[in-house]
Amino acid sequence: MKAAEATYQEGISADPQGQVLTVSGLKKKFGKNEVLKDFNLVLNKGESLVVLGRSGSGKSVLIKCIIGLMTQDAGTINVLGNDVAKLNKEGLEALRGRVGFLFQSNALYDSMSVRENLEFPLRRHSGKSIEELDKKATDALKNVGLAHTIDMMPAELSGGMQKRVALARTLIMNPEIMLYDEPTTGLDPITGKEISTLIVDIQKKYNTSSITISHDMKCVETIADRIIVLIEGRCYAEGTYESLRASKDERIKQFFE
Amino acid sequence: MGTPKAGQQFLDETGGISRFVGRFFYEVVRPRYEIKEFLRQCYLVGYRSLPLIGLTGFIMGLVLTMQLRPSMITYGVEAQLPAMVSVSIVREIGPVITALIFAGKIGSSIGAELGSMRVTEQIDAMEVSGTNPFKYLVVTRVLASTLMLPLLAVLSDVISLYGAYLGVNIRGNTSMSLFISQVFHIIEFNDVLPAIIKTYFFGFAVGIVGCYKGYFSSKGTEGVGRSANSAVVISSLLVFILDLLAVQLIDVLGIN
Numbered sequence: 001m002k003a004a005e006a007t008y009q010e011g012i013s014a015d016p017q018g019q020v021l022t023v024s025g026l027k028k029k030f031g032k033n034e035v036l037k038d039f040n041l042v043l044n045k046g047e048s049l050v051v052l053g054r055s056g057s058g059k060s061v062l063i064k065c066i067i068g069l070m071t072q073d074a075g076t077i078n079v080l081g082n083d084v085a086k087l088n089k090e091g092l093e094a095l096r097g098r099v100g101f102l103f104q105s106n107a108l109y110d111s112m113s114v115r116e117n118l119e120f121p122l123r124r125h126s127g128k129s130i131e132e133l134d135k136k137a138t139d140a141l142k143n144v145g146l147a148h149t150i151d152m153m154p155a156e157l158s159g160g161m162q163k164r165v166a167l168a169r170t171l172i173m174n175p176e177i178m179l180y181d182e183p184t185t186g187l188d189p190i191t192g193k194e195i196s197t198l199i200v201d202i203q204k205k206y207n208t209s210s211i212t213i214s215h216d217m218k219c220v221e222t223i224a225d226r227i228i229v230l231i232e233g234r235c236y237a238e239g240t241y242e243s244l245r246a247s248k249d250e251r252i253k254q255f256f257e
Numbered sequence: 258m259g260t261p262k263a264g265q266q267f268l269d270e271t272g273g274i275s276r277f278v279g280r281f282f283y284e285v286v287r288p289r290y291e292i293k294e295f296l297r298q299c300y301l302v303g304y305r306s307l308p309l310i311g312l313t314g315f316i317m318g319l320v321l322t323m324q325l326r327p328s329m330i331t332y333g334v335e336a337q338l339p340a341m342v343s344v345s346i347v348r349e350i351g352p353v354i355t356a357l358i359f360a361g362k363i364g365s366s367i368g369a370e371l372g373s374m375r376v377t378e379q380i381d382a383m384e385v386s387g388t389n390p391f392k393y394l395v396v397t398r399v400l401a402s403t404l405m406l407p408l409l410a411v412l413s414d415v416i417s418l419y420g421a422y423l424g425v426n427i428r429g430n431t432s433m434s435l436f437i438s439q440v441f442h443i444i445e446f447n448d449v450l451p452a453i454i455k456t457y458f459f460g461f462a463v464g465i466v467g468c469y470k471g472y473f474s475s476k477g478t479e480g481v482g483r484s485a486n487s488a489v490v491i492s493s494l495l496v497f498i499l500d501l502l503a504v505q506l507i508d509v510l511g512i513n
Contacts, residue, residue: 069381093387107382111370121386173386 018045020177020209021066026075028061035061037233039075043177043209048200050212050220052255053230059213060104062230063179066211067101068092080176100175100208104182106166108154114141115150118169140168143205144198160191164198171202178202178210184219196222217255229255277469281399284392295397302363302398303405307412313358314413318346318420326428335429339436340443342421347444351414352452353500356459359406360492364467367398368488371471372481380472395468402464407456447512455503459496466492 021043028036035058043049053059064070066077068084077084082095108117118137122128128136141147144164154162163183170178183199184192196219203210203223214220220227221241229237229244229252237244237252245256322342329335371394374380383390422436467488474484 064381067385069384096385096387101382101385103378103382105378107378109379109382110373110377121388124386124388 019043020045020080021211022076022078023062023066024076026062026065026077027073028058028065028070029073035233036065036072039230039233040235041211041228043211045209046203046207048203048210048212048223048225050214050224050227051230052215052220052227053213054215057230058233059230060181063101063181063211063213067096067099067179097173098176100170100173100178102163102166102170102178102180102183104185106154106162108162108166108169110154112154113150114146114152114154114157114165117154117165118172121169121173136172140172141165143171143202144168158191160187160194163187163191163195167195167198167202171206174206175208178208180210180212180214182213182216184214184216189218192216192219193222195219199223215255273473274465274469277395277472278465280391281396281465284389285396285400287392289389289392291393291397294393295400298397298401299405302401303408306359306362306405306409309362310355310358310409310413311416313354314351314416315420317350317354317413318342318417318422319424320420321345321350321417322421322424323427326424338425338429339421339431339439342424343418343440343444344448346417346421347414348448348452349500351417352410352456352459353496355410355413356406356456356463356496357493359402359409359460360463360496361489363402364463364488364492365485367402367464367467368471368474369481369485371395371398371468372474372484373471375472375474376477376481391472395472398468399461399464402467403457403460406460406463407453410456411453451503451507451512455499458499458503462495462499463492466495 019042021041023039023041026036026039026041027034035056039058039062041049041051041062051059051062061070065072066079066084068087072085079095080098082091084092084095087095108114109120112120115134115137118140119133122133122136138147138150141150144167146161146164146168149157149161149165154165157165167183178199180199184195187195199210199212200223202208210223212219212223224241227239227241227244228235231251237247237249239247244252247253322338325341326335326338329338329341334341371380374394380390380394383393418440422431422433425431425436470484470488470491474480476483
């Protein structure tokens with residue numbers, strides 16, 4: 001048995017300091033382009049953290065490293081007591097069951113109906129009966145106000161509805177941590193506001209901790225307990241929405257203009 | 258310098274496909290087995306290709322017979338037309354034409370589907386939800402292609418022979434029983450078996466190339482189009498290369 005196979009920790013939800021996720025000294029480069037340079041982050045239990053940064057600043061790379069879709073060049077990512085880079089395939093799969101990921105493009109399986117999309121992760125891991133799966137899927141859709149779409153195909157839904165269904169699919173596994181990759185990108189301001197409010201409601205209802213990647217300041221204002229500004233691959237500034245808005249730093253002011 | 262770059266690209270691509278094939282054999286024997294998705298792919302790959310394969314097979318048999326007749330008359334062996342056509346169809350034309358049609362229909366559809374799933378992050382979403390996308394998407398499709406193409410080739414052969422029977426009767430008068438007896442008089446087990454065996458390799462090549470091009474698709478919608486296109490081009494080329502190797506092997510083994 002490899003040393004890494006023993007490292008997955010099932011029961012840990014937060015460390016004694018109440019931290020559910022820590023990133024330290026994270027480095028990642030593509031060719032000569034170093035997108036993350038010694039990046040650090042801490043997520044506390046129940047907290048909604050927003051990572052703010054310009055397009056191409058490495059925000060999406062950061063959360064893909066957190067969930068293990070990309071491998072960092074250096075640094076440590078600890079999620080719910082597990083060092084992500086040291087986990088074997090089975091450990092990583094188990095950890096992913098506790099972490100939800102909402103993709104920027106929604107990533108709904110377009111060959112499956114909404115029902116099949118929602119039941120897909122459950123069907124493969126929970127061993128529930130068809131009735132239980134249906135009930136879970138219906139409940140998850142009710143939580144996002146789209147119970148009537150259960151037998152529709154993703155292509156028949158609007159962008160906002162697809163986002164809600166994708167959110168329902170993520171929540172169906174009752175994740176402890178949610179990762180949102182630009183949840184309001186491509187949506188009109190009204191739908192964007194609805195999605196932001198939904199994220200806040202879900203945070204309270206499911207008692208999750210979350211990291212949201214965004215540069216939509218309306219969304220950031222609605223959901224953020226704390227903000228980290230990512231500039232040139234590093235944590236440039238950190239604070240609440242109000243404290244950063246009051247900042248005199250030109251590079252931070254740009255986001256609020 | 259274009260040539261060294263093209264050479265490097267060729268080696269990269271060959272290495273990539275080799276690793277992909279290696280991973281396929283690693284994943285195919287390990288649980289969990291995606292039986293339901295495999296059966297669904299067999300239906301999509303096999304049953305849905307049947308009308309196209311059947312139609313092309315019928316035309317192939319009919320046209321081949323009509324084209325051969327004048328030459329056969331010239332040499333005074335018109336009576337041997339059913340035997341000549343059936344050997345051509347069963348040994349070579351049936352498997353190869355079926356594989357090429359299959360590459361065009363299934364290779365492109367697999368390349369485009371997986372490519373589209375890659376660029377819209379559906380493959381990542383599958384991975385994040387704790388499903389092995391390689392096993393679910395690639396293994397099932399490659400197995401379905403490998404197992405369905407031989408069946409399609411056999412059906413295509415049968416339909417081609419029916420087309421040939423009609424072709425013979427356009428300017429002649431041969432009964433079905435006489436036609437069948439002439440066909441089975443000339444065709445031997447050694448004609449059928451190597452032809453069927455090579456279609457397994459054709460099916461595997463079409464499936465693996467389609468999946469490889471789609472799975473590693475990039476650059477948005479343009480990349481999806483490119484994946485579908487190169488899946489067809491490479492798998493069609495591979496069908497001819499494999500056919501060449503099969504003919505050489507059959508010759509060496511003396512089962513002609």
